[in-house]
Amino acid sequence: MSEMKYSKALKRLDEIIQRIENEEVDVDELSDRVKEAVGLIKMCKSKIDKAEMEVKQAVKDFDSENEEERD
Numbered sequence: 906m907s908e909m910k911y912s913k914a915l916k917r918l919d920e921i922i923q924r925i926e927n928e929e930v931d932v933d934e935l936s937d938r939v940k941e942a943v944g945l946i947k948m949c950k951s952k953i954d955k956a957e958m959e960v961k962q963a964v965k966d967f968d969s970e971n972e973e974e975r976d
Contacts, residue, residue, distance in 0.1 A: 911952045918945045
């Protein structure tokens with residue numbers, strides 16, 4: 906699941922939620938779908954956290970370069 910794209914994971918998560926809300930998931934399958942959803946949420950959160958760190962680092966690097974150019 907870690908190689909899945911963020912947008913694909915969100916789409917799958919939406920599908921699971923829709924099926925549960927529409928009562929299309931029977932009790933035998935419910936536990937598996939909830940576990941899958943939790944895994945997708947964790948993966949999405951991890952991707953968001955990673956992107957946030959990369960953006961912060963890029964901004965920090967940019968600011969550092971601008972300070973060096975001013976000196």
